[in-house]
Amino acid sequence: MQNNMEKNELLTYIIATTAILVLLGAFLLFVLLWYRRNKNQYIKEKQHMQSTLNQTLLQTRLEIQEETFKTISQEIHDNIGQALSFVKLSLNMMDGRIPPDIKEKLTESKELLGKTIQDLRDIARSLNPDFLSDSGLYGAIEQQLQLLEKTGEYKTTFNVMGIVYKNSQQRELVLFRIVQELLNNIIKHAEATTVNVLMNYQADKLLITVSDNGKGFDTSAVQVTEKNNGLGMRNMLNRMSMIKGYITIESTPGEGTTSIIELPKETDL
């Protein structure tokens, strides 16, 4: 009988220890889950703060950039442009006193000077963000294409579809700068002869397509090797994300490049 009692006692200990171990395990798991929940919350808040900080930094950087562009634009207009205009005026006054053999050279110089003054005016204008409010986005983009055509090396087409509506000044400025950068990239790298821009105003979004018939490039190679030089691809993506838009660039070596900018229409909240 005593043996039986001892056996029962031992079995009870075994069962009790097993139950306690399982409960301890459950408690450990509960603590882990609870702590992890708090950590998840902390990580979420940290990511949100990081994202807000990045957005703010990007916004500030862009504002400084635009202010710099504006200052340069004014300097070009007020100082360099004025000085060159004065030089042209002085050359005009010398007309009557020049020997005939030098007159041809002088005429060439005056033409070149006139072209330089006009080019400087165009540069100053495109740098100045205020001119967007005068021309509107599609007017500003059209002017950029006209500048390209003036070089004689590009044939450009510009089309607008849909009912044109105005976005906020910040959004239009970002869009314009991105289109400018895309056109600059075409000039620098594409070796193209045709540039086409299409602005498609849809009910819920604006699509801007910039395409060329240049040599194209391997998009994956650019993402891997690109350095942060001015408005690179990553910066264009950052700018677009700031105004809640998207940009996709499709290119194949030898078959040109097409960039599509998509900007959802602003809605009043």
Place this chain on the structure above:
Amino acid sequence: MLKYIVMVYIIIGTIAILISFIASIVQYKKAEPLWLRLFPWYLGFTMTIQLGGYLYSHFLLKSNYFIFNIQQIADFVFWVYVFSKIYKTKGVKVVLSGLAAFAIFFSAYNIFAGEGFYNFNSKTNTIISIILLIFSLLYFAELFMNNNRINYFTIPTFWICTGLFFFNLGSIIYLGLFNYITSHKLDEDGKIYGVIMVTLNILMYALFTIGFFCRTIWKKMSY
């Protein structure tokens, strides 16, 4: 009466593993990560061994301990492979390799020079249970230290490790003292063994089943 009780325990235990086995087959193509596709084979093997072991002893009236001695080593090798796929940290993988090597060597020693092949290798079972507990805890530690936001409930590995953790935690005492209990006839009718093992089996295989389906369940619940 005893045989009836044992039959009931076997049936209940088999149902649990059968449901898990079917679930693993249903989710076979959607199984992610890919090592989850090993589970139908593992569960099928386990079911076969469990039934085969019971039938062997029932019809041949001989000890079936050697079958389970082989099974526990095969199970352990399977879990070592699974955990080697789960762990991300190099240091943890080194610990895994070390413990796995020790367990295998100890099992071989115990069979040839310890408890023997035809006695239930309770020492091997204890060592393996402790090691699998350590493996589970190491996984939880990795999860704990992860710096990304994690939703446990959508991770199959979490459910599977939790099932394994509770099974080994709950069975370690009884199976560790198995030879002592049987030799001293402490649980002659096997009732205590049946209750503990069936409960733990149901818990473990239920958690495995949730692990196979977890992504689907939580996706639907988020709509």
